[in-house]
Amino acid sequence: xxxxxxxxxxxxxxxxxxxxxxxxxxxxxxxxxxxxxxxxxxxxxxxxxxxxxxxxxxxxxxxxxxxxxxxxxxxxxxxxxxxxxxxxxxxxxxxxxxxxxxxxxxxxxxxxxxxxxxxxxxxxxxxxxxxxxxxxxxxxxxxxxxxxxxxxxxxxxxxxxxxxxxxxxxxxxxxxxxxxxxxxxxxxxxxxxxxxxxxxxxxxxxxxxxxxxxxxxxxxxxxxxxxxxxxxxxxxxxxxxxxxxxxxxxxxxxxxxxxxxxxxxxxxxxxxxxxxxxxxxxxxxxxxxxxxxxxxxxxxxxxxxxxxxxxxxxxxxxxxxxxxxxxxxxxxxxxxxxxxxxxxxxxxxxxxxxxxxxxxxxxxxxxxxxxxxxxxxxxxxxxxxxxxxxxxxxxxxxxxxxxxxxxxxxxxxxxxxxxxxxxxxxxxxxxxxxxxxxxxxxxxxxxxxxxxxxxxxxxxxxxxxxxxxxxxxxxxxxxxxxxxxxxxxxxxxxxxxxxxxxxxxxxxxxxxxxxxxxxxxxxxxxxxxxxxxxxxxxxxxxxxxxxxxxxxxxxxxxxxxxxxxxxxxxxxxx
Amino acid sequence: xxxxxxxxxxxxxxxxxxxxxxxxxxxxxxxxxxxxxxxxxxxxxxxxxxxxxxxxxxxxxxxxxxxxxxxxxxxxxxxxxxxxxxxxxxxxxxxxxxxxxxxxxxxxxxxxxxxxxxxxxxxxxxxxxxxxxxxxxxxxxxxxxxxxxxxxxxxxxxxxxxxxxxxxxxxxxxxxxxxxxxxxxxxxxxxxxxxxxxxxxxxxxxxxxxxxxxx
Numbered sequence: 001x002x003x004x005x006x007x008x009x010x011x012x013x014x015x016x017x018x019x020x021x022x023x024x025x026x027x028x029x030x031x032x033x034x035x036x037x038x039x040x041x042x043x044x045x046x047x048x049x050x051x052x053x054x055x056x057x058x059x060x061x062x063x064x065x066x067x068x069x070x071x072x073x074x075x076x077x078x079x080x081x082x083x084x085x086x087x088x089x090x091x092x093x094x095x096x097x098x099x100x101x102x103x104x105x106x107x108x109x110x111x112x113x114x115x116x117x118x119x120x121x122x123x124x125x126x127x128x129x130x131x132x133x134x135x136x137x138x139x140x141x142x143x144x145x146x147x148x149x150x151x152x153x154x155x156x157x158x159x160x161x162x163x164x165x166x167x168x169x170x171x172x173x174x175x176x177x178x179x180x181x182x183x184x185x186x187x188x189x190x191x192x193x194x195x196x197x198x199x200x201x202x203x204x205x206x207x208x209x210x211x212x213x214x215x216x217x218x219x220x221x222x223x224x225x226x227x228x229x230x231x232x233x234x235x236x237x238x239x240x241x242x243x244x245x246x247x248x249x250x251x252x253x254x255x256x257x258x259x260x261x262x263x264x265x266x267x268x269x270x271x272x273x274x275x276x277x278x279x280x281x282x283x284x285x286x287x288x289x290x291x292x293x294x295x296x297x298x299x300x301x302x303x304x305x306x307x308x309x310x311x312x313x314x315x316x317x318x319x320x321x322x323x324x325x326x327x328x329x330x331x332x333x334x335x336x337x338x339x340x341x342x343x344x345x346x347x348x349x350x351x352x353x354x355x356x357x358x359x360x361x362x363x364x365x366x367x368x369x370x371x372x373x374x375x376x377x378x379x380x381x382x383x384x385x386x387x388x389x390x391x392x393x394x395x396x397x398x399x400x401x402x403x404x405x406x407x408x409x410x411x412x413x414x415x416x417x418x419x420x421x422x423x424x425x426x427x428x429x430x431x432x433x434x435x436x437x438x439x440x441x442x443x444x445x446x447x448x449x450x451x452x453x454x455x456x457x458x459x460x461x462x463x464x465x466x467x468x469x470x471x472x473x474x475x476x477x478x479x480x481x482x483x484x485x486x487x488x489x490x491x492x493x494x495x496x497x498x499x500x501x502x503x504x505x506x507x508x509x510x511x512x513x514x515x516x517x518x519x520x521x522x523x524x525x526x527x528x529x530x531x532x533x534x535x536x537x538x539x540x541x542x543x544x545x546x547x548x549x550x551x552x553x554x555x556x557x558x559x560x561x562x563x564x565x566x567x568x569x570x571x572x573x574x
Numbered sequence: 575x576x577x578x579x580x581x582x583x584x585x586x587x588x589x590x591x592x593x594x595x596x597x598x599x600x601x602x603x604x605x606x607x608x609x610x611x612x613x614x615x616x617x618x619x620x621x622x623x624x625x626x627x628x629x630x631x632x633x634x635x636x637x638x639x640x641x642x643x644x645x646x647x648x649x650x651x652x653x654x655x656x657x658x659x660x661x662x663x664x665x666x667x668x669x670x671x672x673x674x675x676x677x678x679x680x681x682x683x684x685x686x687x688x689x690x691x692x693x694x695x696x697x698x699x700x701x702x703x704x705x706x707x708x709x710x711x712x713x714x715x716x717x718x719x720x721x722x723x724x725x726x727x728x729x730x731x732x733x734x735x736x737x738x739x740x741x742x743x744x745x746x747x748x749x750x751x752x753x754x755x756x757x758x759x760x761x762x763x764x765x766x767x768x769x770x771x772x773x774x775x776x777x778x779x780x781x782x783x784x785x786x787x788x789x
Contacts, residue, residue, distance in 0.1 A: 415685030416589035
């Protein structure tokens with residue numbers, strides 16, 4: 001256990017011990033004297049009051065143990081002790097106990113309100129002002145009164161002499177007393193209002209956890225205000241005074257119990273998370289973890305988003321690796337400083353719930369996150385492959401066009417020129433001249449034929465203009481040996497798909513012209529969103545890597561089914 | 575013979591015009607796109623129009639559209655399409671669209687003035703013309719597959735010329751045979767291939783081409 005934790009434990013124990021000491025003294029005074037304690041002389045009111053004080057001190061010292069509520073815990077314990085000290089304002093008490101009782105017996109509601117406000121975090125200026133006002137009107141005025149008033153001379157013969165007395169000024173003391181009584185309802189109501197405002201202004205998650213405590217604290221402060229009003233207006237029967245005290249005791253007791261609510265809620269969360277562990281241990285399918293969490297958190301809209309590791313950190317992806325926009329609230333699930341995932345949820349959840357999810361479902365989260373990342377990467381890779389292939393096809397088409405529009409046209413013009421020269425009046429050495437021209441004409445014709453073949457190989461015109469069916473028909477026809485073609489593709493397919501299909505067929509089925517290859521066949525048809533092609537009689541004995549690369553880029557497959565039978569399947573969505 | 579040339583390649587159409595003038599044809603208009611071609615055909619009343627299949631604006635098959643237009647509005651004017659593509663589908667498509675007076679030649683054929691002038695003459699006479707290279711390729715394929723085995727060499731020659739669109743008279747002239755001999759050969763060919771003989775010249779070309787393209 002680290003040193004800091006030890007120190008906290010010691011402080012907690014010390015607070016509990018001091019509280020116990022205060023409580024023992026209060027109990028002694030309550031049970032051994034006949035004076036009013038906790039609003040009555042009866043023992044049941046004393047028991048209730050003592051129980052409430054003890055519960056508050058205990059709750060405060062427990063709260064001291066967790067860092068965010070440390071100050072509030074200390075204040076709560078102090079409020080509990082101050083509540084117990086109300087019993088010390090008892091003439092039968094030892095002098096200093098009596099003095100402490102006189103000074104401290106009204107401050108507990110202010111301490112309590114301070115503790116409850118502090119639970120919401122640091123205080124605002126107005127809250128601080130009201131608290132200061134409250135402290136001034138209670139402990140401040142009481143201290144002032146004990147400096148200028150001797151209880152013995154003001155009618156309490158049994159009271160011990162006041163050791164703090166500076167000067168006995170009954171007039172001023174009475175005025176101060178009256179001020180304290182009159183300002184009481186004011187600060188009490190103001191503090192109740194501040195507390196209620198805090199509750200309404202806090203986040204839904206915070207509100208859920210503070211609701212029980214604050215809804216007890218606010219009426220308690222109102223009861224305190226009523227108590228002051230009761231003191232001012234002395235017309236009410238005595239029993240009501242006891243009833244007010246009993247209400248305060250009861251509410252304090254409830255409040256002490258309510259401070260355990262957040263911890264209880266955490267325990268509940270843990271139990272729900274335990275369900276999650278059980279469910280998660282079955283390893284939910286990818287994307288299923290979000291559903292499991294949705295069930296556990298009773299939020300069907302809940303889903304998990306992951307940060308895409310890499311250059312762009314704003315980029316979130318879902319379990320399937322698709323880019324995702326968070327729809328509602330986004331709670332990071334943290335492990336240490338690392339964000340494992342984000343929970344995108346419609347219903348508010350608490351920070352500790354996020355932490356517990358991160359803890360409990362860590363392995364599943366890691367698993368799903370890695371899967372999401374890998375899927376996203378794969379998708380990007382695939383897109384880039386498609387881009388590369390399409391760019392290649394585009395380049396082929398451009399070259400094919402350039403060959404026709406540039407090279408071929410020039411050559412035809414050249415052929416025309418030669419023809420003209422042949423027809424023009426012949427010079428002296430005409431036969432030599434004519435044979436040279438004839439040679440040139442033959443050369444140009446050969447160049448044209450070759451150019452046409454190259455252009456066709458680059459990108460057949462029918463493929464661009466009329467589609468795969470026409471291109472395959474021409475392929476089957478142009479090949480030196482007949483190829484049987486059974487092709488049923490009435491509609492045009494996306495250009496990339498047509499190109500991939502055609503060039504794959506060309507690659508797998510084309511044979512050198514010197515090697516006659518009979519018995520080759522192409523079957524092509526569309527089935528739903530897929531283009532199917534079967535090739536019979538491919539002479540290729542090497543592996544299908546090249547075909548697989550081209551078809552695979554579009555998410556298709558190439559398989560060798562049996563002897564000489566190859567099946568190509570290509571998805572057709574553009 | 576009055577000729578209109580439509581080709582967006584200036585160098586080529588000028589050269590072609592000079593060549594045709596040189597061999598005694600009358601080139602009445604040189605145009606570079608389809609609207610000008612339509613105007614020229616309407617104004618100059620040519621016997622035949624030489625049309626490049628690729629013309630502005632898209633450079634794909636404007637020539638085909640232009641051919642259809644001309645044949646529709648001026649049935650008397652023959653159209654000879656020039657193409658870079660050795661593609662029987664285009665040729666057959668063209669022939670199927672029109673009843674007669676159309677031709678499909680590879681563009682480079684212009685460098686053989688005799689073939690070109692012959693083709694022009696035949697188109698002007700209302701016959702059909704299919705580029706010999708296309709026919710010869712189809713013939714090669716069928717010979718390899720063995721479907722032409724029953725034909726004699728001479729019959730194969732006659733078949734090829736029929737596919738190119740020639741009439742019996744021209745075939746006779748081309749092969750230096752008598753008209754009767756050619757007719758006999760044609761009869762045998764149709765018998766052996768199982769084709770019904772048609773008196774219509776154009777239909778005959780289409781039937782023969784269809785047989786040659788078939789498997």
